[in-house]
Amino acid sequence: MTCYRDRSIALWAFFLLLSNTFKHACSLNALVVGGSGRVGGSTVRWLRTLADRENLDLTVSVGGRSVKSYETAKRKGVIPTQGVDFVPIDVDWDDDKIMTAIDGCGIIVHTGGPFQGRTDPSLLRCCVKLGVPYVDVCDEWELAVESKKLQDKAKEEGIAAIVSSGIWPGVSALMAAEAVARLGRREGTDQQKKCESLDFSFFTAGTGNAGPTIVSATFLLLATPVITYLNGKKTEKEPWTEQRDVDFGPTIGNKPVWLLDNPDVPTTATTLGVPRVSSRFGTDPLFWNYLFGAMKAIPRSLLYNRDAMQGFALFSEPIIRLVDKLVGATNAMRVDATAQDGEVITMKIAHPDLEQCVGLATAAFAVEVMRGTVPPGVWFPAELPDEPRSNILLTAKEDAFVYEV
Known part of the structure; x- marks a missing residue:
């Protein structure tokens, strides 16, 4: 009797998995929450481009709070x-209302930042409940x-989710x-040296054409203690x-960078077992860097006020756009992995x-989820298996004028 019951349960689980797989394979429809913004809009465009290359029958929709923003985004290209x-949706809605909005979607891609100050993963929770794959750009x-x-719940439901995806993190x-x-891998052997430190460095000219959202996010980060790892212990430091x-690298050269919080630090420190990790950021023009440093004098309670910082960034948009035209939109990343003996791998x-x-x-992260290369669960990028990691890194090569990976 027990054997019969176990076989029945196994058969039921198989048909449930088959049903979910068939459902998502036949209805490849992606909802990009925050898709009217610069980052979201770029994600929408690239999802369509990559889907065409992969011969995926994908429909992409834009989710947001305001149809006016959606119409403006269309008008501006x-x-x-x-x-x-x-699709009307607000992550501050209750779960039932969110689930009604996303029911029937094949994958949710959440680009609706800034994420600073938020602690409730409501959209992901609703995706897990409904069995909908999920990707976000949470920083x-x-x-x-x-x-x-x-x-654990995502694994039980057979749902793959990636948090803190995007370019950086x-x-x-x-x-x-x-x-x-x-690091230190010998050809023909599996031996490798242990990484003792990781240094993340980022540079963006102006806002990188991402507009006021990245400025307001930076203001919020200036009020956020910077997580670093020292001797294997989490250590908080002052930002900037x-x-x-x-x-x-070529055409960019040397740029000054300052400590700024980045979830890559704790995720790589814990996932990859690296005892010393930090992350720094800088921008052009040089004046912006000093402005950010001066803004630390503003009371932290005001800097961490999402509405106030978003309002200030929007008020400054004409200046932001002018600066972007003058300095360009370059984005550069450098990662240095150092072994105990001093050997360094730089990418x-x-x-x-x-x-x-x-x-x-x-979009590349989302495509890997749709391909099925990402196993069920909620994953940080550093935890992904070799196949999706290699695929995404190769996709990121497109249009790069420096690619040393």
Whole structure:
């Protein structure tokens, strides 16, 4: 009797898995939440481009709070004018209302930042309940930690989810994982040296064409203690301190960078077992860097006010756009993995436009989920298996003028 019951349960589980697989294979429809913004719009465009290359029958929709923003995005060319529908959704809604909005979707891609100050992974939770795969570009560590708590439930439901994807965090963590894997590896053997430190360095000219959202996110990060790892222990430091000059490669050269919080730090420290990890960021024009440093004098309670910082960034949009035209939109990343004996593996990727490359990277993560190369669970990029890591890094090569991976 027990054997018969076990076989019945196994058969039921098989048909449930088959049903979910068939459902998602036949209805490849992606909802990009926050798709009216610069990052979201770029993700929409790249999802369509990559799906065409993969011969995926994919329909992409834009989710957001305002149909007006959606229409404006179409008018400005942020999203295609044809074939992209609008779905009303707000991550601050209750779960029942969110689930009604996303029911029937094949995958959710959450680009609706800034994520700073948020701690409730409501959209991911609803996706897990409904059995919908999920990808986001969360750069808020506390929110990422809460998302990770849904790991067991996602595995039970057979759902793959990736949090903190995109270009950085995201591709940058894959660069770190690849560097650590290669460090000191001897040809023909499986031996490799242990990585003792990881240094993440990022540079963006202006806002990288990403607009006010990245400015407001930076303001919020200036009020956020920077997570670093020292001797295997999490250590919080003041943001925009400990300046370094970093060489980002041809045409960019040396740029000053300062400590800034980045979830790549704790995810790689814990996942890859690296005892010393830190992350730094800098921008052009040089004046912006000093402005960010001066803004630390503003009371933290005001800097961490999402509405106030978003309002200030929107008010400054004409100046932001002017600066972007003057300095360009270059985005550059460098990851240095250092062994105890001093051997260093350095990886660099640079693109001419942050808006374009973050959409490309985010779409690449989503495509790997749709391909089925990402197993069920809630994953940080550094935890991904070799196949999706290699595929995403290769996709990120597109349009790069520096690619040393």
